[in-house]
Amino acid sequence: MTLTPLQQEFVLHFGEMGSRWGINRTVGQIYALLFISSQPLNAEAITEALGISRSNTSMGLKELQSWNLVRLKHLPGDRRDYFTTPDDLWDIVRTLVAERKKREIDPTLTKLRELELQGPAGDDYAEARIAELREMIEMMTGFYAEMERLETERLVQLMTLGGRVAGLIDKAAGLFPALTKRS
Amino acid sequence: MTLTPLQQEFVLHFGEMGSRWGINRTVGQIYALLFISSQPLNAEAITEALGISRSNTSMGLKELQSWNLVRLKHLPGDRRDYFTTPDDLWDIVRTLVAERKKREIDPTLTKLRELELQGPAGDDYAEARIAELREMIEMMTGFYAEMERLETERLVQLMTLGGRVAGLIDKAAGLFPALTKRS
DNA sequence: TCTGCATTTCAGAAATTTCTGAAATCACTG
DNA sequence: CAGTGATTTCAGAAATTTCTGAAATGCAGA
Numbered sequence: 001m002t003l004t005p006l007q008q009e010f011v012l013h014f015g016e017m018g019s020r021w022g023i024n025r026t027v028g029q030i031y032a033l034l035f036i037s038s039q040p041l042n043a044e045a046i047t048e049a050l051g052i053s054r055s056n057t058s059m060g061l062k063e064l065q066s067w068n069l070v071r072l073k074h075l076p077g078d079r080r081d082y083f084t085t086p087d088d089l090w091d092i093v094r095t096l097v098a099e100r101k102k103r104e105i106d107p108t109l110t111k112l113r114e115l116e117l118q119g120p121a122g123d124d125y126a127e128a129r130i131a132e133l134r135e136m137i138e139m140m141t142g143f144y145a146e147m148e149r150l151e152t153e154r155l156v157q158l159m160t161l162g163g164r165v166a167g168l169i170d171k172a173a174g175l176f177p178a179l180t181k182r183s
Numbered sequence: 184m185t186l187t188p189l190q191q192e193f194v195l196h197f198g199e200m201g202s203r204w205g206i207n208r209t210v211g212q213i214y215a216l217l218f219i220s221s222q223p224l225n226a227e228a229i230t231e232a233l234g235i236s237r238s239n240t241s242m243g244l245k246e247l248q249s250w251n252l253v254r255l256k257h258l259p260g261d262r263r264d265y266f267t268t269p270d271d272l273w274d275i276v277r278t279l280v281a282e283r284k285k286r287e288i289d290p291t292l293t294k295l296r297e298l299e300l301q302g303p304a305g306d307d308y309a310e311a312r313i314a315e316l317r318e319m320i321e322m323m324t325g326f327y328a329e330m331e332r333l334e335t336e337r338l339v340q341l342m343t344l345g346g347r348v349a350g351l352i353d354k355a356a357g358l359f360p361a362l363t364k365r366s
Numbered sequence: 367t368c369t370g371c372a373t374t375t376c377a378g379a380a381a382t383t384t385c386t387g388a389a390a391t392c393a394c395t396g
Numbered sequence: 397c398a399g400t401g402a403t404t405t406c407a408g409a410a411a412t413t414t415c416t417g418a419a420a421t422g423c424a425g426a
Binding site (some may be wrong): 006 | 187188189190192193196200202203205218219220221248272273276286287290291294298301304305307308309310312313315316319322323325326329330332333337339340341342343344345346347348349351352353354355356
């Protein structure tokens with residue numbers, strides 16, 4: 001299997017960005033390739049297209065599966081595994097955000113709560129700072145949980161409201177003054 | 184300079200998380216240390232507290248400065264540099280998000296536009312997929328720009344609205360039907 | 367200009383991560 | 397249940413990143 005120049009460049013870019021995104025080059029490339037391929041690909045095709053070893057492909061796919069970022073398909077009369085990415089970009093973004101939260105935020109939230117449970121340690125500043133950080137993370141993850149529950153249609157509406165968000169918040173704060181934080 | 188057990192554990196956690204956050208252990212530890220220290224620290228104190236080399240501290244601080252995550256202070260009669268993190272957690276979060284966007288999103292958006300400018304390459308599926316991805320990123324960065332403009336007070340209001348966000352969006356969509364995307 | 371810290375740079379060492387090829391495992395088919 | 401092909405595992409090689417110590421640079425008085 002050979003890549004078109006467009007596919008080539010797209011795949012290489014995702015490979016280079018991989019390290020910034022916390023995945024390795026190969027994983028980035030495999031994902032990019034699946035993303036722009038109209039048909040599901042098997043491991044052999046991926047290996048050939050990217051010029052990497054078969055075992056590396058296997059590990060990359062395993063990694064992507066652990067992120068829930070690829071879907072497994074089977075063709076009738078062919079017992080190889082074929083892989084794709086979800087068609088719906090929103091699916092992909094939701095998964096990505098959920099997984100990053102799980103890996104990058106949740107462990108820290110757990111640790112902060114743990115530290116607070118260990119009780120006063122005679123370091124008021126550090127304790128206050130930790131509590132403050134935990135509260136902020138809780139607020140943000142709470143909001144995230146809220147957003148997660150919205151269907152795509154509403155999310156798009158929210159994101160395309162343009163400059164009206166601020167006014168909307170004011171209106172809401174007026175309707176539910178009890179929710180407003182006082183300093 | 185010696186750390187309390189609480190500081191110790193907090194700092195070590197941030198060191199371990201570093202790799203998931205795309206920074207190295209030392210940078211994570213330095214940041215954590217500055218974050219829970221009530222007073223600004225100089226490079227020597229950081230070096231001693233973390234048990235790392237002086238040059239490593241220097242590089243770590245440089246990295247944190249490139250992220251805009253630390254502030255430089257000077258004490259009268261002392262020509263060493265002292266470092267702190269901003270007091271306001273919202274400042275920190277804003278900076279973090281802005282920098283991650285700059286490093287993780289913007290280069291890809293640029294690349295996607297570049298690929299589209301190269302014109303039809305005879306691979307309809309890939310071209311459509313790239314356009315779709317670019318549009319999604321533009322929508323999300325547009326929304327981000329909107330959020331960025333809001334002052335803290337309003338952001339907190341939005342994030343603490345609870346289950347009312349969905350209803351609010353509906354109301355807004357009713358008020359501005361032109362904004363509603365149709366399938 | 368010289369002196370004495372403070373800081374940065376940088377080449378190589380150490381640690382870590384990624385990748386490969388060979389062998390092992392798995393699972394379907396005849 | 398032997399044979400074949402697909403996939404995974406894994407130990408070591410290769411590549412990359414991180415860290416260090418020594419040397420270089422910067423900079424504020426004397």
